[in-house]
Amino acid sequence: MMTTADIIRKVRELEIKSRKLSNDLFKGEYHSAFKGRGMSFKEVREYQPGDDIRFIDWNVSARFSHPFSKVFEEERELTVLLLVDVSSSALFGTHAQRKKDVITEVAAVLTFSAINNNDKVGVIFFSDKVEKYVPPRKGRQHALYIVREMLTASPQRKGTRITEAVRYLNNSCKQKSIAFLLSDFLDESYEDALRVASSKHDLIGIKAYDRMDMILPDVGLLEVEDAETGSVAYVDTSSPFVRKEYEEQFHRYNDECKQIFLRAGSDLLHIGTGEDYVKVLQKFFAHRNRR
Known part of the structure; x- marks a missing residue:
């Protein structure tokens, strides 16, 4: 549990880092990557x-x-909506960071990039329901409030239901917006809602993952617990077949996510814990500018 002093320090750290990135690296790229309303x-x-x-x-x-x-x-003024997954699975991480930490940092950078461009920013926090909605506004104080909320989010539920968040986006934001959906996407049956949202908004998915989501270590019999359902299982990680099937399942699921976003006409980025997300975002902005 973070103390008030910890929260203040972390907010300040994220502000300094995010503002530097948005000023030095993303200002031009962000500005030209997204078109205004008309x-x-x-x-x-x-x-x-x-x-x-x-x-x-x-x-x-x-x-x-x-x-x-x-x-x-x-008309350059845009409305940016961040759909932030605060489910229990986002608390997992084995490589310097949790998936939640990656999501929070990327969301902070996007928030300050938007604020520096004089755009409005809002957030939809979701688990298997919409936990909280922060309406879009401008200004540094609003950006700091968003970062604090991301750091201290205490969801009432553990599961993930992307459809609920995307439907809330459609109902709460009537004008076309730039929507970033940040999650580990451990969910299913959200394709229809995503397609509807993508027809109305410029929607970009950002998938956070951990190395152990992809590769099991060879440590013998391993007890694992589903963070969202609480179910427990035992996995024989010493089996090459088990490890190979685990990795192939990760790639199959990744490919499925890519196809869902592709069919919806949206972009999907992948960012791992401990990975340099700056390069991923720069590459994405550069790609958008070449369209």
Whole structure:
């Protein structure tokens, strides 16, 4: 259990790290990776060869007996929604970090990147139900509040139900938003809800995983407990067949997640505990900018 002093220190650490990353590495990439809601009128100027004749301002042109064109600019203000998995399975981690720590750091970086771009940010915390909703707002204090909530989240339930969070997104946010879904995706039957959300919002999945989710150590008979259901099982990790089947099952499930997002027309990123998530995010932003 974190003390108040621990929380304040951790919030400050995440703010410094996230603001540095969003200022030094992601400011340009984030700004250009996501498009605004539309175009707004900026000014009129003298007509130039190549201007679209549909944008000629006939009233101004008549007044000055010379053609003038309307100039528009993209509306940059965006609404960013973070859907953050706070289920018990996110507490697992064997490589310097838990999956929850990865999710929290990435969410903090995205929060400060949005705030630095003068965008609104909100959060939907979910387990197998929506645990808490923080409506989108601007400003540093709001960003710090979000980070504190992520660090101190105490869910009432242990399970994971992605459909509940995605449906809540559709119902609570009427305008098109940038939605980041951060989870280990240990769930099923969420494809339909994801497809509906992706048709309305720009939705990006970020899948956190631990090395032991993929590879079992050879340590003999191992007692394992499902963090969400409490069920206990024994696994013979000394068996090469068991270890091979375990790893293949992880890759099959990963491929299934990729296909679900692909069919929904959305992106899915994979970030492991202890991995340099900065490189993953930079690669994603660069890819978005080339589209």
